[in-house]
Amino acid sequence: MAGEGTITRAADLWSDRQRRRLVRLCTALTRDPDAADDLAQETLLEAWRNAHKLRDPSGADRWLNAIARNVCLRWARNAGRDAERVGAAAAAAAVQQHAADIDATRDEAQVGGLLDRALGLLPPDTRAVLVERYVHERSQAAIADELGVSEDAVSMRVSRGKQALRGVLGTQLRDDALAHGLRVASADWRETRIWCSDCGRRRLLVRAEPPPGALSFRCPGCEPDARRPGSEFALGNPVFADLLGGLVRPTAIHARTHVWSRAYFAPGAGGTGVACTRCGKSVRLSRDSREDRRHRHGLVATCGACGEQVSSSVGGLAVAQPGVEAFRREHPRTRALPARGVEHGGVATLVLRYESILGSAAVDVLFARATLRVLDVRAA
Numbered sequence: 302m303a304g305e306g307t308i309t310r311a312a313d314l315w316s317d318r319q320r321r322r323l324v325r326l327c328t329a330l331t332r333d334p335d336a337a338d339d340l341a342q343e344t345l346l347e348a349w350r351n352a353h354k355l356r357d358p359s360g361a362d363r364w365l366n367a368i369a370r371n372v373c374l375r376w377a378r379n380a381g382r383d384a385e386r387v388g389a390a391a392a393a394a395a396v397q398q399h400a401a402d403i404d405a406t407r408d409e410a411q412v413g414g415l416l417d418r419a420l421g422l423l424p425p426d427t428r429a430v431l432v433e434r435y436v437h438e439r440s441q442a443a444i445a446d447e448l449g450v451s452e453d454a455v456s457m458r459v460s461r462g463k464q465a466l467r468g469v470l471g472t473q474l475r476d477d478a479l480a481h482g483l484r485v486a487s488a489d490w491r492e493t494r495i496w497c498s499d500c501g502r503r504r505l506l507v508r509a510e511p512p513p514g515a516l517s518f519r520c521p522g523c524e525p526d527a528r529r530p531g532s533e534f535a536l537g538n539p540v541f542a543d544l545l546g547g548l549v550r551p552t553a554i555h556a557r558t559h560v561w562s563r564a565y566f567a568p569g570a571g572g573t574g575v576a577c578t579r580c581g582k583s584v585r586l587s588r589d590s591r592e593d594r595r596h597r598h599g600l601v602a603t604c605g606a607c608g609e610q611v612s613s614s615v616g617g618l619a620v621a622q623p624g625v626e627a628f629r630r631e632h633p634r635t636r637a638l639p640a641r642g643v644e645h646g647g648v649a650t651l652v653l654r655y656e657s658i659l660g661s662a663a664v665d666v667l668f669a670r671a672t673l674r675v676l677d678v679r680a681a
Contacts (some may be wrong), residue, residue, distance in 0.1 A: 304653030308528070310590060312607065314419070319345075319365070319513055320341060320342075320345065320506070323341035323344050323345065323365065323369055324337050324338055324341040324582050325337075326340050326341075326366065326369055327340040327344070327369055327372075327373055328394040330370065331373050331376065331377065333550075334494075335493075335494070335549065335551060335552065336550060337374065337482060338549070339463075339549050340369070340372050340373055341369070341465070342463070342467070343364050343372050344372050346435055346463075347365075347368050347372065347614045348365055348368055350605040351368075352437050352571050364429075367678075371436075374513055375595070377653045378523075380617075384538065391537075402603065403425040404656050415438045415474065415477055416533055418474060419466055419475075420432070420466070421463055421472050422469045422474075423462065423466065425467075426458075427458070427461070427462045428462075428644075430444060430455065430458045430459055430462055431459065431462040431463070431466065434459050434526040441455045441456055441459070441504050443471050443518075444613070456602060457546075457547055460503070460546075460548075461545060461546045461547040461602075462548030465546075466593035467511065468509045469511075471563075485546055488558065489508065490506040490507070490508045490519070490521075490527060491506060491507060491508075492505075492506055493505050493506065493507050493518075493551040493552075493676045494552070495518075495551055495552065495633045496633050496635070497520035497523060498524050498616065498629065498635055498636075498637060498655065499524065499616060499636065499637045500520060500522050500523055500636055501634040501635050501636040501657075501658040502522055502634075502636075502658070503522035503523075505518050505520055505531075505551070506518065506519055506520070506521055507551045508530070509549075512597050513533060513535070513536050513537035513542075513586075513592065514535075514536055514544055515530075515532075515533050515535045516533070516534045516536065516537055516541075516596070516653065517530035517531075517532065517533040518530060518531055518532045518551070518555075519531040519532075519534075523667060530616060532558075533605065538578050538579055538609070538611075539578070540561075540579075541578065542579035544557055544561055545556070545557060555574060556576075556620075559620070559621040559626065560621075562613055562621040563618070563619060563621040563675075564617065565602075566613055566618055566673075567578065567580055567613075567674070568586060568674065569586060569600070569635070569673050569674030569675075570585075570586050570587050570588045570670065570671070570673055570674075571585060571586070571587070571672055572585075572586060573673065575602055576608065577602070577604035577609055578602075578606065578609060578611055578656060579607050579608060579609035580604060580606055580650060581607065582604060582606045582607070584602045584603065584605075585602075586600045586601070586606050587600070587601055587602075587603070588600065588601075588615055588673065589601035589612050589614075597611055597615075597616055598614070598615040598640060598651065598673060599614040599617070599666075599673070600611055600612060600613055600618065615640060615651070615653055615668065616653065618666075618668070618673065618675065619637075619653045619655070620655075622666060623676050623678075624648065624664060624666075624678030624679070625655060625664055625666060625678060628655065628662070628664040628680075629655070631662075632657035632659070632660065634657065634659055635656060635657055635658065636655070636656060636658050637654070637655055638653075638654045638655075638656065638666040640652065642670060645667055645676065645677075646676075647677070648669055649669070649671065650667050650668065650670055650676065651668040651670045651673070652665050652666070652667055652671065653665070653666045653668070654666075654681055656681070662680075663680070663681035664678065664679070664680055664681055665677075665679055665680075665681045666678050
């Protein structure tokens with residue numbers, strides 16, 4: 302019988318303990334905990350495809366370390382990170398031997414069959430790009446050349462394909478995936494590194510449901526009820542699916558939604574029409590004064606053709622402004638003061654102030670009271 306720390310089958314690569322070890326390793330290599338989970342998943346996908354190359358099961362950890370090192374280096378280059386630092390850390394980590402769980406009852410053919418079934422449930426275009434990348438081991442440049450698209454487009458398709466694969470394993474094939482020890486997509490709330498802009502005392506939680514679910518954020522202090530997210534983006538909506546598909550890091554999701562939000566809601570209530578995010582028909586923004594939100598004021602777009610509705614509170618509109626983003630990079634922990642009405646340049650104005658809870662710095666966002674169109678962002 303094999304002793305602890307030895308991997309006897311390709312299926313053993315997918316043990317939960319092995320996955321956790323790779324997440325820790327990728328975190329150490331990249332110093333990016335948000336990216337580490339995806340990098341560990343990519344390491345296991347490459348290991349699964351190349352399991353036949355593992356000649357000595359006792360060296361499986363070193364072999365996986367080498368794959369993880371290459372995956373992290375590739376990520377660092379693509380993300381413009383310090384690849385030299387990642388490479389040095391990887392070289393040091395690769396020589397270390399870690400214990401791994403053994404589950405001799407797992408059958409390699411069954412795991413491979415499960416992944417084949419999962420791939421078979423994906424759209425043909427999505428399945429094809431994953432097969433070309435991971436089964437035929439073709440470079441993104443070669444795939445891009447064949448498809449007549451850019452490498453960035455291929456990278457996005459691969460990222461979305463992996464997300465879709467996780468979604469299938471987390472829904473249609475969830476029971477089988479769990480039975481074989483594969484990690485599946487989770488709909489649980491997890492803590493991010495982003496401080497709540499309203500209270501500054503708790504970090505935001507994120508919940509990423511498998512498509513066509515939703516990406517949701519909430520502050521556990523401001524909203525203890527897990528059923529009521531502070532912000533939510535339905536991945537069944539084509540605009541949000543395109544906007545957020547493939548993104549994993551909460552900071553990247555926040556940045557992308559901020560860019561979209563400040564452009565989409567810029568006209569304010571009664572201004573020029575915006576396109577419905579589902580059917581594309583022109584919709585006018587209107588005031589949204591629901592009392593069930595922390596910030597009472599907001600904007601909403603309701604499509605009369607398809608019924609789709611998207612909205613943003615005045616707080617969401619404020620934190621999406623570049624001036625507030627810059628302020629919060631310097632002062633991550635802020636709290637929002639109650640909006641107050643003032644006169645500004647002869648216009649009835651609503652002012653929302655964010656102040657640092659660790660100092661005296663503050664920033665004001667000025668809205669036209671009638672339309673909630675942003676007028677100015679300035680240091681208080």
